[in-house]
Amino acid sequence: xxxxxxxxxxxxxxxxxxxxxxxxxxxxxxxxxxxxxxxxxxxxxxxxxxxxxxxxxxxxxxxxxxxxxxxxxxxxxxxxxxxxxxxxxxxxxxxxxxxxxxxxxxxxxxxxxxxxxxxxxxxxxxxxxxxxxxxxxxxxxxxxxxxxxxxxxxxxxxxxxxxxxxxxxxxxxxxxxxxxxxxxxxxxxxxxxxxxxxxxxxxxxxxxxxxxxxxxxxxxxxxxxxxxxxxxxxxxxxxxxxxxxxxxxxxxxxxxxxxxxxxxxxxxxxxxxxxxxxxxxxxxxxxxxxxxxxxxxx
Amino acid sequence: xxxxxxxxxxxxxxxxxxxxxxxxxxxxxxxxxxxxxxxxxxxxxxxxxxxxxxxxxxxxxxxxxxxxxxxxxxxxxxxxxxxxxxxxxxxxxxxxxxxxxxxxxxxxxxxxxxxxxxxxxxxxxxxxxxxxxxxxxxxxxxxxxxxxxxxxxxxxxxxxxxxxxxxxxxxxxxxxxxxxxxxxxxxxxxxxxxxxxx
Numbered sequence: 047x048x049x050x051x052x053x054x055x056x057x058x059x060x061x062x063x064x065x066x067x068x069x070x071x072x073x074x075x076x077x078x079x080x081x082x083x084x085x086x087x088x089x090x091x092x093x094x095x096x097x098x099x100x101x102x103x104x105x106x107x108x109x110x111x112x113x114x115x116x117x118x119x120x121x122x123x124x125x126x127x128x129x130x131x132x133x134x135x136x137x138x139x140x141x142x143x144x145x146x147x148x149x150x151x152x153x154x155x156x157x158x159x160x161x162x163x164x165x166x167x168x169x170x171x172x173x174x175x176x177x178x179x180x181x182x183x184x185x186x187x188x189x190x191x192x193x194x195x196x197x198x199x200x201x202x203x204x205x206x207x208x209x210x211x212x213x214x215x216x217x218x219x220x221x222x223x224x225x226x227x228x229x230x231x232x233x234x235x236x237x238x239x240x241x242x243x244x245x246x247x248x249x250x251x252x253x254x255x256x257x258x259x260x261x262x263x264x265x266x267x268x269x270x271x272x273x274x275x276x277x278x279x280x281x282x283x284x285x286x287x288x289x290x291x292x293x294x295x296x297x298x299x300x301x302x303x304x305x306x307x308x309x310x311x312x313x314x315x316x317x318x319x320x321x322x323x324x325x326x327x328x329x330x331x332x333x334x335x336x337x338x339x340x341x342x343x344x
Numbered sequence: 345x346x347x348x349x350x351x352x353x354x355x356x357x358x359x360x361x362x363x364x365x366x367x368x369x370x371x372x373x374x375x376x377x378x379x380x381x382x383x384x385x386x387x388x389x390x391x392x393x394x395x396x397x398x399x400x401x402x403x404x405x406x407x408x409x410x411x412x413x414x415x416x417x418x419x420x421x422x423x424x425x426x427x428x429x430x431x432x433x434x435x436x437x438x439x440x441x442x443x444x445x446x447x448x449x450x451x452x453x454x455x456x457x458x459x460x461x462x463x464x465x466x467x468x469x470x471x472x473x474x475x476x477x478x479x480x481x482x483x484x485x486x487x488x489x490x491x492x493x494x495x496x497x498x499x500x501x502x503x504x505x506x507x508x509x510x511x512x513x514x515x516x517x518x519x520x521x522x523x524x525x526x527x528x529x530x531x532x533x534x535x536x537x538x539x540x541x542x
Binding site for chain 2: 080083084085093094095096098100101104105107108111112115116118119120122123124133134137138141158159160162163164166167202205206207208210211212215274
């Protein structure tokens with residue numbers, strides 16, 4: 047390590063010797079990092095139902111979710127191995143904390159499969175997003191004459207459509223539950239917090255009504271933006287910035303070393319915390335919305 | 345987390361504005377514009393996942409967890425029951441041991457008492473026997489003494505008869521002799537002889 051230090055410092059020395067030359071900006075106009083998230087049609091189907099990268103990720107995430115859970119469920123033993131222990135821990139978390147902690151017993155039993163599937167589906171989608179898969183059809187690699195798409199990171203949840211449709215399902219679900227429990231008028235009356243009376247009730251009701259609709263945006267964008275931001279950070283730190291800024295060699299090496307280190311840190315942060323945390327937040331908020339829709343006090 | 349959202353939003357805005365200025369709207373707006381096809385596929389996939397998990401995964405996991413919980417509860421109950429049982433057994437054994445000890449003490453005490461009794465009665469009976477023997481011996485001695493005196497008496501009488509015959513050279517009738525001796529003897533005192541032999 048000590049012997050290699052001068053070698054590592056060489057680009058820095060070059061950069062300091064000629065800052066103007068090394069830092070000369072020559073932005074790469076051809077590089078479009080957002081294209082990593084662009085959905086090229088893979089298989090053309092009638093209407094808007096073309097199969098593309100995002101659909102592929104949704105399918106793989108669905109397959110992973112169902113296969114993993116069903117396989118573990120079919121091999122449940124009284125002396126669990128590590129995977130079963132992890133699944134049991136997740137199950138208990140979903141049942142007792144996410145569903146049981148935010149809804150009454152009846153609602154928790156009724157909506158547990160929905161909330162648990164949401165959590166698992168989002169979690170598998172998020173985690174799948176940190177696995178490099180050969181999905182970059184824009185840049186192909188020639189391997190033994192075969193045009194293989196290059197490896198890329200992508201996540202279905204980094205596309206607004208996926209969290210948005212899940213959010214819409216949640217939004218309709220808790221409205222229907224609320225209407226059934228209290229009636230349409232009762233539900234909207236319940237939006238005004240207890241204790242607010244007189245002239246204040248009008249504006250408060252308006253704010254609460256707006257906030258009810260804003261939940262569609264907040265719930266979906268929270269998940270989408272977090273996952274997208276994580277992928278963008280990894281993308282830029284893991285080389286995207288170096289390519290985009292197109293510095294001279296010395297500057298690129300220094301920038302690459304710094305951002306490359308940060309890329310590893312961001313990757314670990316995303317895979318270790320954000321992926322699970324966002325799945326947890328989404329399903330917990332769903333449970334809170336559903337529980338709140340039927341609760342006496344809003 | 346907030347920084348995350350902000351940076352993403354900033355990028356999205358930058359990308360959107362960049363897209364409009366460069367005249368290539370479709371190249372960047374796709375990031376925030378919902379795709380109906382993808383939404384439908386996602387909904388279908390989610391529903392499939394929900395149905396499969398609800399039927400094949402969650403009940404099995406729930407059952408296994410419940411089963412384990414029941415087993416744990418049962419084993420705790422069983423442990424408590426066996427502990428109570430063993431405590432009861434222990435108490436019973438202690439009680440029995442106490443009883444046995446008391447019985448043993450009683451047995452020892454009664455044995456000792458019996459022994460004492462036997463010893464005492466043996467001593468008593470021995471004493472009585474000895475007294476009886478001594479008494480018997482006394483009686484025997486007295487009898488023997490009396491008999492010996494009687495014998496001596498008759499011996500003396502006979503001797504006296506013989507001696508008198510020698511002296512007188514004649515023989516008295518037996519009756520005379522006897523009367524004479526008897527008279528003589530009655531004058532003699534044999535009591536001192538009896539005392540000495542005694």
